[in-house]
Amino acid sequence: MLTLAGRDFVPRQASLARLRDPQGAVLDHALVLWFPGPRSATGEDCAELHCHGGRAVLDAVQRSLSEIEGLRPAEEGEFTRRAFANGRIDLAEAEGLADLLEAETEWQRASAIASAGGRLSSLIEGWRDASLRAAAEIEAALDFSDEDDVAQMPARFAEELDDLCAEIGELLDAPRSEKIKEGFRVVLAGPPNSGKSTLFNALTDSEAAITSPIAGTTRDVIERSVAIAGIPFSLVDTAGLREDGNEPIEAIGIARARAELSRADCILWLGPEGEGPSGAWEISTKSDDANAMQKAQADHVVSAVTGEGIGALKAALVERARAVLPKPGEAALNARQHARLAEAHAALRAAGQQRDLLLIGEELRQARLAFDRLIGRATTEDMLDALFSRFCIGK
Numbered sequence: 001m002l003t004l005a006g007r008d009f010v011p012r013q014a015s016l017a018r019l020r021d022p023q024g025a026v027l028d029h030a031l032v033l034w035f036p037g038p039r040s041a042t043g044e045d046c047a048e049l050h051c052h053g054g055r056a057v058l059d060a061v062q063r064s065l066s067e068i069e070g071l072r073p074a075e076e077g078e079f080t081r082r083a084f085a086n087g088r089i090d091l092a093e094a095e096g097l098a099d100l101l102e103a104e105t106e107w108q109r110a111s112a113i114a115s116a117g118g119r120l121s122s123l124i125e126g127w128r129d130a131s132l133r134a135a136a137e138i139e140a141a142l143d144f145s146d147e148d149d150v151a152q153m154p155a156r157f158a159e160e161l162d163d164l165c166a167e168i169g170e171l172l173d174a175p176r177s178e179k180i181k182e183g184f185r186v187v188l189a190g191p192p193n194s195g196k197s198t199l200f201n202a203l204t205d206s207e208a209a210i211t212s213p214i215a216g217t218t219r220d221v222i223e224r225s226v227a228i229a230g231i232p233f234s235l236v237d238t239a240g241l242r243e244d245g246n247e248p249i250e251a252i253g254i255a256r257a258r259a260e261l262s263r264a265d266c267i268l269w270l271g272p273e274g275e276g277p278s279g280a281w282e283i284s285t286k287s288d289d290a291n292a293m294q295k296a297q298a299d300h301v302v303s304a305v306t307g308e309g310i311g312a313l314k315a316a317l318v319e320r321a322r323a324v325l326p327k328p329g330e331a332a333l334n335a336r337q338h339a340r341l342a343e344a345h346a347a348l349r350a351a352g353q354q355r356d357l358l359l360i361g362e363e364l365r366q367a368r369l370a371f372d373r374l375i376g377r378a379t380t381e382d383m384l385d386a387l388f389s390r391f392c393i394g395k
């Protein structure tokens with residue numbers, strides 16, 4: 001029970017209260033919530049004041065609060081940082097929370113809420129426990145061996161490490177979580193005037209790209225993030241590819257267009273059949289125009305003018321992206337987590353190949369350290385600063 005100004009506040013129950021300034025003047029009628037630690041978001045005692053939203057009300061309440069000794073406004077991400085410091089959440093959960101706050105599509109939200117809820121953390125904890133058990137077996141084997149004897153490897157030890165490595169290897173090879181943030185990357189390519197920018201505008205529901213009958217209209221790479229059916233996409237329009245790009249700026253644009261091809265998850269090829277990059281989808285466009293080039297074996301026939309085939313093309317892109325992007329609820333690693341897990345994996349691999357028990361013990365210790373860094377049992381201040389600065393004030 002919190003008693004304040006002669007009133008009792010029941011934990012986790014909203015009470016209506018008059019907020020007064022230090023001189024006793026009423027500032028607002030507000031809802032007050034009291035969360036005693038450790039069962040609070042941060043693990044510490046927390047109080048929430050739900051005020052009326054006017055600027056002046058909030059200013060007055062904040063001014064009065066700031067007159068109380070020891071009170072100051074929270075820094076960006078400070079609540080989450082304290083929750084982490086007090087062991088309420090681990091690092092992977094904090095990262096999930098940061099992703100959740102940044103999520104713009106349904107797919108991103110669903111993935112982030114799974115990480116914030118500890119999906120990845122529990123997987124890592126399981127592997128960490130397995131490597132701790134392996135280390136304990138090695139310790140025991142060392143204790144029983146006498147110095148003249150070659151110490152015996154525990155039965156099935158190497159096989160068990162192999163299984164563990166295989167499981168971890170699968171996650172290391174799986175699509176990375178950055179992919180969810182960046183979106184499935186679709187690059188439109190083809191010769192000048194093939195209708196790339198017009199199709200780009202149709203797919204992004206925008207007028208972002210300039211279109212015209214003049215060959216060489218698009219010079220630079222134009223990129224747009226869009227959600228189609230809740231899936232994050234990054235659509236990329238490029239300069240028309242031609243050998244005789246006759247002036248230097250167009251030549252730069254063409255070089256950039258070629259660079260984009262190598263970054264694409266999917267290329268829509270609007271040029272002559274069979275002349276596109278391998279794996280590209282053959283798109284026959286301008287289907288409304290009898291004079292336009294039509295392909296014998298197009299994957300998609302579209303018209304940006306009549307809208308024919310655009311819905312089907314979008315549906316096919318959504319299907320492809322769903323297959324490639326990490327699924328919500330399925331664990332996916334970001335670059336930091338990937339680097340740490342790869343260290344753990346390498347150490348476990350090395351442990352499995354060693355015959356010397358002391359060296360195996362050392363490799364297992366390295367693996368545990370990498371797991372600890374991954375979930376934040378061992379972290380550096382720089383890393384924490386970088387993570388928590390992604391949060392806004394009040395989170």
Ligand SMILES: Nc1nc2c(ncn2[C@@H]2O[C@H](COP(=O)(O)OP(=O)(O)OP(=O)(O)O)[C@@H](O)[C@H]2O)c(=O)[nH]1
Pocket residue numbers: 191192193194195196197198199210211212213214215216217218219238239240241285286287288289302303304305306
């Ligand atoms: N009838 C018809 N015309 C189209 C269609 N798509 C594009 N066009 C026309 O084709 C011309 C070239 O279109 P753009 O979208 O600028 O072609 P682009 O491939 O981006 O050209 P560059 O940027 O120069 O490489 C324009 O006049 C468009 O209006 C279509 O589906 N039907």
Ligand SMILES: [K+]
Pocket residue numbers: 192193211212213214215216217218
């Ligand atoms: K054009």
Ligand SMILES: [Mg+2]
Pocket residue numbers: 196197198209210211217218237238239240
């Ligand atoms: Mg263009």
